Amino acid sequence: MLDPRLIRNELEETAQKLLKKGATLDTSTLAELEAKRKSLQVKTEQLQSERNKSAKSIGKAKSQGEDVAPLLAAVADLGDQLKEAEASLSETQSALDEILMGIPNLPHESVPYGKSEEDNQEVRRWGEPKAFAFEVKDHVDLGAALGLLDFETAAKITGARFSVMTGALAKLHRALITFMLNTHTKDHGYTEIYVPYLVNRESLTGTGQLPKFEGDQFVTTSEQGYCLIPTAEVPITNTMRGDILEADALPLKYVSHTPCFRSEAGSYGRDTRGMIRQHQFEKVEMVQFVKPEDSYAALDRLTEHAETILQKLELPYRVVNLCGGDLGFSAAKTYDLEVWLPGQDRYREISSCSNFESFQARRMKIRWRNPETKKIELLHTINGSGLAVGRTLVAIMENYQDEEGRVHVPKVLQHYMGGIKVLDSTV
């Protein structure tokens, strides 16, 4: 959520900034509602004050044994007036809140202008896409030939956009998770955390998936209406919901492996082949709670932490600064890591590292005591994938294939694989 003060005092400038993100504000409706809220609030508080005063004097009179009947008569209709005023105030306030909760975060000034993926700005590249002396296969063909990756069976069990992995491929998938978690906990100072995979609606509202993106979630029909997490960002960030953190506890850095569930509504026909876009996938996620002044430096560090995984796996990638139009709802700035996929002859997103500034913290009331101002202030949240495990597996399969259709195991993963160095039809 944006600071309501921006809507009150800097409405036009805010609307202007949101254009970069491709969002338009209905400024006249907002201004109207805000004016209404103001007058209703003043009126309501006046009535409340009156009620408090009269209640107090009645109490005093009663304790002195005076006749309170005339006093009671004087406030007879106050209750109804107050009830009415409170009702219209809360009505106006919720109308305002509903709009406010649907306004995306403002983009940081360093975010480039643009409408889509095409306009993202390449920041840097690492590694050189390998030149293959043979016709490369994509991961689907490689996996099928090895007999380790099976989409038909997944479709039978469940439906489209699911996969079944067996044997050494399933093991490699698991090895990746352990490798990533170990790297972030040992080398990058993150605390591993295990969280629920079903969350309530407050949590999804806190990080920004609700109310606007209900259609993207898998909602259960349980009594509580729990939702499957679309990313570990949701449960991890919400661990601190409503908390006030001490300055010396910051930054807090958490890493977690969870499955992620996404309905992929609206992506029909995109990436229908293979494991790139699934309803269920594993992800290792890093989340940090940081002081506002540190958040952009922390975003750079966190992005590097994600890059480290790709570098250790020796997978070529590039970093892009997302343009305004491609930026997510809650993000002020996002770096995407895109890994080279020989099967597609292009770079594909494998991690998304974002600074949300105080946008999520305001929704969740996550605050800290600032020793300098001696005040309680909102902190900043940042997070990033480190990495999307399924896509990393795809990248390994395609980048480490050989002419015989075998897949070599990256050096850093070999000791997680119990000595298996090559995935061929015998493993």
Added chain:
RNA sequence: GGAGAGGUGGCUGAGUGGCCGAAAGCGGCGGUCUUGAAAACCGUUGAGGGUUUGUCCCCUCCCAGGGUUCGAAUCCCUGCCUCUCCGCCA
């Protein structure tokens, strides 16, 4: 699933209709003392919002949402959560 107890400020914990935004203790902060520190003593210390930018006033908040009442932390209803015992279970 059955039975019971309970949710109060950073923490512990008192408060069963008005004098309660809330005792007391701990913690935090400031001070006295001290070469410095500790101890002791004194003082201070919740959050959000409105109005105003005048620390002057006002409002809201004692799990959440309703209700009763002139007046609710306190009474009633619903929900959520925690704890104890029994049952069941990975």
